[in-house]
Amino acid sequence: MTDWIDIGTLADIPQRGARTVLIGGEEIAVFRTGDDQVFALINECPHKKGPLSQGIVHGHSVACPLHNWNIALKTGEAQGADEGCTPTIAVKHEGGRILIARPVAMQAAA
Amino acid sequence: MQFEIETQAETGPVAGSEDQMLVPMDDVREHLVVVGNGMAGCRAVEELLARDGTRYRVTIFGAEPYVNYNRIMLSPVLAGEKTFEQIVINDRAWYEDNGIELIAGDPVTAIDRAAKNVTAQSGRTVHYDKLLIATGSDPFIIPVPGKDMPGVISFRDMKDVDTMIDAAGKGGDAVVIGGGLLGLEAAHGLTLRGMKVTVIHLMDTLMERQLDEAAGWLLKSALEARGQTILTGANTAEIYGEGKVEGVRLKDGRDIPASLVVMAVGIRPATALARKAGLAVNRGIKVDDHMVTSDADVLAVGECVEHDGNVYGLVAPLWDMCRSLADGLTDQHSGYKGSVTSTKLKVAGLDVFSAGDFSGGEGCEDIVLRDASRGVYKRVVVKDDRVIGAVLYGDTADGGWYFDLLKRGENVADMRDLLIFGQAFAQGGGALDPKSAVAALSDDAEICGCNGVSKGQVVSCIEEGACSLDAVRAGCKASASCGSCTGLVQNLLAVVLGDEVQSGPKTMCKCTSFGHDDVRREIVAQDMRYIPEVMQKLHWSTPDGCSSCRPALNYYLLCALPGVYVDDQQSRFVNERMHANIQKDGTYSVVPRMWGGLTSPRELRAIADVVEKYNAPMVKVTGGQRLDIFGIKKEDLPAVWADLNAAGMVSGHAYGKSLRTVKTCVGSEWCRFGTQDSTGLGVKTERMTWGSWMPHKFKIAVSGCPRNCAEATIKDFGIVCVDSGYELHVGGNGGIHVRVTDFLCKVGTEQEALDYCAAFTQLYREDARYLERTAPWIERVGVDYVKQRIVEDEAGREALRARFLFSQQFMQDDPWAQRAAGANSDLHQHLDPISIAAE
Numbered sequence: 047m048t049d050w051i052d053i054g055t056l057a058d059i060p061q062r063g064a065r066t067v068l069i070g071g072e073e074i075a076v077f078r079t080g081d082d083q084v085f086a087l088i089n090e091c092p093h094k095k096g097p098l099s100q101g102i103v104h105g106h107s108v109a110c111p112l113h114n115w116n117i118a119l120k121t122g123e124a125q126g127a128d129e130g131c132t133p134t135i136a137v138k139h140e141g142g143r144i145l146i147a148r149p150v151a152m153q154a155a156a
Numbered sequence: 157m158q159f160e161i162e163t164q165a166e167t168g169p170v171a172g173s174e175d176q177m178l179v180p181m182d183d184v185r186e187h188l189v190v191v192g193n194g195m196a197g198c199r200a201v202e203e204l205l206a207r208d209g210t211r212y213r214v215t216i217f218g219a220e221p222y223v224n225y226n227r228i229m230l231s232p233v234l235a236g237e238k239t240f241e242q243i244v245i246n247d248r249a250w251y252e253d254n255g256i257e258l259i260a261g262d263p264v265t266a267i268d269r270a271a272k273n274v275t276a277q278s279g280r281t282v283h284y285d286k287l288l289i290a291t292g293s294d295p296f297i298i299p300v301p302g303k304d305m306p307g308v309i310s311f312r313d314m315k316d317v318d319t320m321i322d323a324a325g326k327g328g329d330a331v332v333i334g335g336g337l338l339g340l341e342a343a344h345g346l347t348l349r350g351m352k353v354t355v356i357h358l359m360d361t362l363m364e365r366q367l368d369e370a371a372g373w374l375l376k377s378a379l380e381a382r383g384q385t386i387l388t389g390a391n392t393a394e395i396y397g398e399g400k401v402e403g404v405r406l407k408d409g410r411d412i413p414a415s416l417v418v419m420a421v422g423i424r425p426a427t428a429l430a431r432k433a434g435l436a437v438n439r440g441i442k443v444d445d446h447m448v449t450s451d452a453d454v455l456a457v458g459e460c461v462e463h464d465g466n467v468y469g470l471v472a473p474l475w476d477m478c479r480s481l482a483d484g485l486t487d488q489h490s491g492y493k494g495s496v497t498s499t500k501l502k503v504a505g506l507d508v509f510s511a512g513d514f515s516g517g518e519g520c521e522d523i524v525l526r527d528a529s530r531g532v533y534k535r536v537v538v539k540d541d542r543v544i545g546a547v548l549y550g551d552t553a554d555g556g557w558y559f560d561l562l563k564r565g566e567n568v569a570d571m572r573d574l575l576i577f578g579q580a581f582a583q584g585g586g587a588l589d590p591k592s593a594v595a596a597l598s599d600d601a602e603i604c605g606c607n608g609v610s611k612g613q614v615v616s617c618i619e620e621g622a623c624s625l626d627a628v629r630a631g632c633k634a635s636a637s638c639g640s641c642t643g644l645v646q647n648l649l650a651v652v653l654g655d656e657v658q659s660g661p662k663t664m665c666k667c668t669s670f671g672h673d674d675v676r677r678e679i680v681a682q683d684m685r686y687i688p689e690v691m692q693k694l695h696w697s698t699p700d701g702c703s704s705c706r707p708a709l710n711y712y713l714l715c716a717l718p719g720v721y722v723d724d725q726q727s728r729f730v731n732e733r734m735h736a737n738i739q740k741d742g743t744y745s746v747v748p749r750m751w752g753g754l755t756s757p758r759e760l761r762a763i764a765d766v767v768e769k770y771n772a773p774m775v776k777v778t779g780g781q782r783l784d785i786f787g788i789k790k791e792d793l794p795a796v797w798a799d800l801n802a803a804g805m806v807s808g809h810a811y812g813k814s815l816r817t818v819k820t821c822v823g824s825e826w827c828r829f830g831t832q833d834s835t836g837l838g839v840k841t842e843r844m845t846w847g848s849w850m851p852h853k854f855k856i857a858v859s860g861c862p863r864n865c866a867e868a869t870i871k872d873f874g875i876v877c878v879d880s881g882y883e884l885h886v887g888g889n890g891g892i893h894v895r896v897t898d899f900l901c902k903v904g905t906e907q908e909a910l911d912y913c914a915a916f917t918q919l920y921r922e923d924a925r926y927l928e929r930t931a932p933w934i935e936r937v938g939v940d941y942v943k944q945r946i947v948e949d950e951a952g953r954e955a956l957r958a959r960f961l962f963s964q965q966f967m968q969d970d971p972w973a974q975r976a977a978g979a980n981s982d983l984h985q986h987l988d989p990i991s992i993a994a995e
Contacts, residue, residue: 053989058987060982062727063725063726069989081699095742100790102702102726104698105700105702111730114703
């Protein structure tokens with residue numbers, strides 16, 4: 047069973063941008079791309095933990111604001127020559143609301 | 157080797173000269189004579205050479221005194237976007253390398269089929285074994301009084317373009333008769349060259365053969381917005397004038413003054429030569445599937461022919477014909493089956509596409525998408541679950557795909573509900589990725605309309621070793637003419653080669669084939685106003701750019717359109733979006749401005765209070781003579797700024813590609829060595845320059861004497877005061893590569909120092925590439941160039957200064973105060989989860 051958390055509407059997130067949401071003390075970055083798809087990742091670059099939510103969103107990637115690593119929003123994987131992966135969080139778009147899955151680690155703790 | 161003179165004529169202007177045709181006596185190959193040195197004639201020869209380079213000896217006659225050029229590119233030449241040299245398809249070397257004799261400027265006037273000779277205007281007679289007629293078409297001149305008057309021309313060849321350019325140089329009014337493609341391109345070119353243009357079109361819809369009524373209306377409105385007068389349903393009665401054109405009178409009595417009239421109502425196949433030779437001619441010269449006329453040794457190709465009852469006036473069918481012709485000449489006999497045509501073009505910078513049948517009719521169903529505010533109209537005509545026609549206006553990216561569906565007759569029932577949204581949506585998967593879109597095209601989908609190159613041909617060119625855009629252009633000519641398919645070719649390169657693509661030497665980023673300077677020039681030239689518009693018009697290969705090009709485009713637009721352009725926050729690096737400096741732990745540092753390095757008890761108290769109130773773990777004096785408060789959370793930033801604003805402080809822009817600090821020493825007010833009031837001048841300089849966005853960070857310093865305590869000679873702009881005035885220095889840098897400034901000049905007064913500073917800053921803003929500091933910029937352009945623009949060109953300096961000050965009106969608005977008042981609050985706040993649902 048998955049806990050779904052309602053975090054707001056598409057309009058709450060700027061296009062080609064991101065917002066953060068705090069869930070159980072964990073900061074989650076919720077991205078909205080140019081084609082209005084929504085993705086959620088832990089708000090930490092796999093490189094030096096830069097806040098991905100503050101990066102430039104292009105296509106389905108975000109460039110980390112600290113060292114410009116490009117992270118694929120769908121998989122959390124670093125692109126190009128860089129290696130590393132940020133945990134992703136399931137998102138669904140239902141009845142105009144955006145719902146994200148409670149992260150697994152926190153579910154176990156809950 | 158022995159030679160003999162082949163031609164008998166010795167009296168003509170060309171024959172008898174050193175141009176005489178010398179033919180090796182032992183060359184016993186069949187002689188192919190081509191009448192017409194245009195796109196069809198030369199393409200046919202190219203196709204032939206590609207199949208068998210030695211079988212025929214080739215002679216080409218051309219009526220115009222030029223090598224083979226791309227006639228459809230005459231419009232950019234008229235518009236001043238290209239030179240003649242840039243539209244040449246095959247230069248002299250091509251003729252020489254392939255042993256082709258070119259007789260240019262000497263039109264063929266007669267064919268003697270019995271003797272198998274052609275005779276040219278000069279009297280030169282040449283024997284042929286095979287004759288290819290590729291005379292193209294003639295402009296249609298409407299039979300109205302005054303049609304032969306000086307000042308009335310057509311739009312067909314280089315000579316017409318030269319005439320129009322000359323006429324435009326004198327300014328005044330022009331009338332273009334004909335609102336088809338050719339007429340509108342002539343009108344666009346003349347408008348760009350400064351003439352006041354009226355287009356007269358007989359029908360009610362512009363380009364009615366390519367566009368339906370709705371798209372024609374959008375086009376008309378857009379052209380009117382560009383300053384042209386468009387009269388539809390207008391019938392020309394006469395062209396009047398005393399000795400030369402003075403105007404055009406319509407049948408309804410309206411009278412339009414004009415010193416130039418361009419007749420562009422249509423073209424008709426040039427068949428006079430063939431008709432005179434007794435060949436079968438209907439509307440065009442009749443040919444069979446192998447492009448053979450009623451005489452087995454005479455072939456014809458291009459716009460002059462009629463195949464199966466059809467005459468074509470577009471370039472794409474010509475490529476198909478040339479392939480069948482060359483196959484026939486080399487005994488392969490593929491046979492031409494007629495062409496389905498599509499038109500994808502730009503009229504006055506507006507994208508237009510049409511294909512197939514869009515006239516409607518029984519069983520036809522229309523799927524239409526309109527987005528009037530974006531100027532987009534799409535209509536796809538479907539019959540029996542197959543696409544039979546399409547009209548696109550404003551966004552033609554999917555034109556190739558619709559055309560591909562149409563030609564293949566593919567059943568679209570399964571994707572019908574998404575069809576109008578284009579390939580990415582209808583076929584899924586690639587909604588945002590242009591690469592997967594091009595990968596999904598079929599091999600015979602056309603990539604380059606100008607040169608008739610299919611996807612399969614581009615791919616094989618790449619597979620044969622072309623690993624850059626230039627190599628593809630050289631190899632198969634795709635993207636070598638108008639360039640509108642450059643993005644497609646680049647995506648194909650990426651698809652085929654992956655990371656092995658060699659980009660050009662200086663493209664802006666991987667999203668584009670253009671360099672920084674090209675992009676900036678086009679932004680200004682085409683009056684572009686939005687980032688997506690730049691990406692669309694310059695064929696970006698990615699849907700919304702990358703973290704390199706987006707901030708650059710945002711800056712270029714901001715610089716080009718002060719007060720007009722709306723800054724795109726999502727194209728700003730984090731620091732500029734948050735108006736603070738991000739630190740490695742994700743918190744921010746905050747640097748309030750201290751004018752010229754001066755501060756006061758009130759400011760210091762406010763800073764101390766902020767440090768305590770928000771538990772800032774560190775405060776540090778910066779290298780730029782101000783205080784940096786560390787460890788502020790993004791949620792607290794607006795409150796911190798409000799507190800600092802309350803004490804009269806504004807953003808120090810310590811985070812921006814912008815004016816940072818103006819560093820000063822104490823100067824003549826206190827220092828025993830000081831020669832001028834360096835502190836006061838520093839404050840004035842900072843008051844003038846603060847808030848301006850730049851290609852990169854920009855630092856200023858003012859030293860009160862040559863001891864230079866403010867280190868002005870490693871700043872972007874440095875002022876060193878001396879007894880007799882102010883020495884101005886530019887292009888210094890104290891970073892990784894320390895660079896001492898270049899001396900610009902010396903001025904006598906504070907006001908001059910400020911004026912030169914403003915002018916230099918603006919020159920840097922307009923000239924340097926994004927993320928280029930003044931030091932590398934000056935090394936690139938040379939300090940002499942900077943001196944010429946700032947010191948020698950007095951009027952230019954004044955204009956630069958004025959542009960800077962104009963732009964500053966819109967920039968000196970404290971971003972902190974805006975944020976403290978609640979602007980962009982979502983950037984600082986977490987989303988608030990409102991409920992938890994379980995399933």
